[in-house]
Amino acid sequence: KEANLLVSNSRADRIRRLDLHGYSLDQANKAVKKFILESFEDKYKKLLIITGKGTRSKVSDNPYLSDKLNILRNSVPEYIKNDESLHEKIKKISEADIKDGGKGAFYIFLK
Secondary structure (H helix, E strand, C coil): HHHHCCCCHHHHCCCCECCCCCHHHHHHHHHHHHHHHHHHHCCCCCCECCCCCCCCCCCCCCCCCCHCCHHHHHHHHHHHHHHHHHHHEEEEEECCCHHHHHHHEEEEEEE
16 A cells, blocks of 8 residues: 555646647637646646747737737636636646746646
């Protein structure tokens, strides 16, 4: 029995990642919802969602479209907070560490 107590390589100790580069907002929201629900069921506790910073968009030269550059970075966390089925499974959402993407990514800590 003691050997089992020493094993810490469980899903709860690992970070599960989802990279949303190239996704539309609708695709990203659907992927994030599925990712969170599956991760919760699989007993993961920490997720990393990579949205990117929006700096590679081809519309960056157009000042009228520049507010769209970081649409996933801003909209996906809002979508999560406003979806009751997701929000009830989440302890906290926070900006990722620099090594994991900084402002272009965020962590989700599951209950």
